[in-house]
Amino acid sequence: MPELPEVETVLRTLEFQLQHPCIQNVEVFWPRIIDGMDVQSFQNALIGQTITGYKRTGKYLIFELDAFYLVSHLRMEGKFYVQNKEDPYDAKHTHLIIRFANGKELRYHDTRKFGRMYLYPNTEDLYKQKAFAHCGYDVFDERVTPKYLYTQFHHRNIVLKQALLDQSTMAGIGNIYANEICFALRLHPETRVSRLRKKDFEQLLVETRRILTQAMAAGGTTIRSYTSSLGVDGRFQLSLLVHARENEPCKICQTPIQKKMVKGRGTYLCPHCQRKK
DNA sequence: CCTATCACCTGCAGGC
DNA sequence: TGCCTGCAGGTGATAG
Numbered sequence: 001m002p003e004l005p006e007v008e009t010v011l012r013t014l015e016f017q018l019q020h021p022c023i024q025n026v027e028v029f030w031p032r033i034i035d036g037m038d039v040q041s042f043q044n045a046l047i048g049q050t051i052t053g054y055k056r057t058g059k060y061l062i063f064e065l066d067a068f069y070l071v072s073h074l075r076m077e078g079k080f081y082v083q084n085k086e087d088p089y090d091a092k093h094t095h096l097i098i099r100f101a102n103g104k105e106l107r108y109h110d111t112r113k114f115g116r117m118y119l120y121p122n123t124e125d126l127y128k129q130k131a132f133a134h135c136g137y138d139v140f141d142e143r144v145t146p147k148y149l150y151t152q153f154h155h156r157n158i159v160l161k162q163a164l165l166d167q168s169t170m171a172g173i174g175n176i177y178a179n180e181i182c183f184a185l186r187l188h189p190e191t192r193v194s195r196l197r198k199k200d201f202e203q204l205l206v207e208t209r210r211i212l213t214q215a216m217a218a219g220g221t222t223i224r225s226y227t228s229s230l231g232v233d234g235r236f237q238l239s240l241l242v243h244a245r246e247n248e249p250c251k252i253c254q255t256p257i258q259k260k261m262v263k264g265r266g267t268y269l270c271p272h273c274q275r276k277k
Numbered sequence: 278c279c280t281a282t283c284a285c286c287t288g289c290a291g292g293c
Numbered sequence: 294t295g296c297c298t299g300c301a302g303g304t305g306a307t308a309g
Contacts, residue, residue: 003302075303112286114303176302
């Protein structure tokens, strides 16, 4: 589920729902969710902490606490639910519960158990911590410029789609938006990035930010219709132009959309509109 | 630096 | 119905 726009939507929804509660206790049902720390230390550290802020970098959610950063990556299927302590929950897929003094609970749900959480003292530079070892600047970070992208990519022997998915240079794009961005650029996902010029990177950045901004705006509408029984999954109503549209007509030229595997990821493209450079 | 493959997990769709 | 295979909006480690 979660790429940058969904993670941002989840974060803003949690902020709206939870605000700044104090943690009373923490229960962990699947210890591997916690990375780099034993469950006992994780629980002890969190008890008594108040959530003071909500931030995001790439696909990472960051809960700011009095003394810590609680970091969460939802990977493929992680979801947060804000519910009251008396509300029932799905025991099979709920792996962690944070209980607050006001009776609310933040429940982490993850069918495939791929998601991870990390806890770091806020006296240290968060971005030097392990969770961010392979995480570059956020897509909307002002340090991401066409020149920066050109410098990072023009000499590399990788294809466009890989570059978009490479979190260590620019973080936040996942498989769906990578497909949509390639289409918006009218470039074949297997175009070698070494063939792109500075002007192409300008366009790449403009289209990337435009698409993600639109998705966030659409995702934002789910905040209003949010109900705790539906959970916070950040789904939005963006109309996808190529992703998951195999054999359906291209919305520009009516050519059937093709699906192929590119570096192991399902890739959708219009063979007519998208050409290699 | 690059590729391929596995690992982590579960559910679901499709073929037989 | 059951069994099997492949695939899913992600990432990290490792071998060649």
